[in-house]
Amino acid sequence: MLKSYSQILLNLLLGITALVSIGVGFLWWYPFELLSHGRVYYFLVSLVITIGILCAWLAGIRWQGTLFFALALLAFNSVWILPWYLPNSHQGRGESLRIIEFNINIQNTQLTRVANLVEQQKPDIAVLIEISPPAMKKLTNHLQDTLPFAYRTRGGGLAVFSRFGLVNPQGKTLSAGTILTTSVKTATKNITLVAAHPSVPIKPDVFAKRNTALAEVTQYLQAQKYKRLIFAGDLNLTPWSPYYKRLVEKTGLHNTKLGFGVEPSWIEPTTYVHLPAWIVGVIKLPIDHIFVSNDIKVVDCKTIKGGNSDHRMLLSDLVI
Incomplete structure (x- = not known):
């Protein structure tokens, strides 16, 4: 029985x-x-x-x-x-480029820890998210020797720090939010960089707003299809959402995590996250992403904990 x-x-x-x-x-x-x-x-x-x-x-x-x-x-x-987790053949030879994407969290006041973590990775380009004007000022001062070129959008809290010059950096205001766009002139190549941070889909209205933002940024990325392109951001979206599938199918971009693991980036314990420890320990979602066009190859990809952020930093080593 x-x-x-x-x-x-x-x-x-x-x-x-x-x-x-x-x-x-x-x-x-x-x-x-x-x-x-x-x-x-x-x-x-x-x-x-x-x-x-x-x-x-x-x-x-x-x-x-x-x-x-x-x-x-x-x-x-x-x-x-x-x-x-399967080996991916998206590799090649050329100029090396290290890029990080990191949502530091708007509540995070430990900006020295953030800057130190960024510097420790020695990136060529750093896309930082949820950057307030005061945070931008402090981070710019701290990173000016290693990443001297910096830009922050007026809306959306998106910022880019670069070892290379930024050409025409701007924040494009769409109906569902702001995206950051810029050209980056490396030693041998020109790259188009796009960054986004759609809304957190915790309620029906912001769920719809996130989906609209994804559709709009997808349309923008499609218009850049003949360029050497990097798209990075906290998309509040995992690879198993139908909205993620639609973005990838329409843009043809390659997620740099393919072949290197799921690499969950959220949620991590911090001084300002007041959730039960078991929830923080169990919930691990891969919502931060770096995508590249097919003419950019991927050597490595991983996440890094630190900086008092509730997100892990996402790091990708590329060949352009």
């Missing part, structure tokens, strides 16, 4: 996990789209269940149908996760 109840419970858990795992890829509406961001967790749940059933099988409890169901679900969820 206990075995029967256990099998029913496992099948129920598998059914719920399967329903969510399969359904979220087709749900564009609030709040269901938010479930798409839990792909890693659905994979882990299906993995744990499958291991449990295999252990039971070895102990003589043969739930053949349940095992087949669990293996099928594990295989399905693996399709969404494993490609991020």
Whole structure:
């Protein structure tokens, strides 16, 4: 009797996990789209269940149908996760370029720690997000020897610091927010850099605003398709959202994390995040991204914790 109840419970858990795992890829509406961001967790749940059933099988409890169901679900969820860890051939030779993207958080007052973390990585370009005017002043002073060229948009809190000269940096005001655009002249190449930070989709109105911002920046990126392009930002979007899929399909850009892991960037403990420790420890979402056009190659990509930010810094080594 206990075995029967256990099998029913496992099948129920598998059914719920399967329903969510399969359904979220087709749900564009609030709040269901938010479930798409839990792909890693659905994979882990299906993995744990499958291991449990295999252990039971070895102990003589043969739930053949349940095992087949669990293996099928594990295989399905693996399709969404494993490609991020498979070796990627997007590499080549040329001029090296290191870029970081880092949401420092507007509440973060420990700007010296932020600047030190940036300098430790020795980037050629740093895209920083949620930068207030006072923060921009302090960071500019601190980074002027290593990243002497800097620009901040009037709206949106977007900033870029560069070892190379910035050509025509500006903030473009769209209906759903501001994006940063600039050309960067390296030693041998000209690069178009675009940065964005759509709204956090925690309510229906800002969910719609985020989606509008993504559509608008997608349209802008499409207009730059013949340029050597880097697009970076905290998009408040994981790679498993249908809105992410649409952005990538329409722009043809390459996520620098492919081949280097999912690399979750949010949420990290800070002096100003007042959430239960277990929530901060469990919730890890890859919402920060760096994309490149196909004529830019990727050597490495990783996240780095520090700077008293609730985000990890995202670092990509490129070849242009």
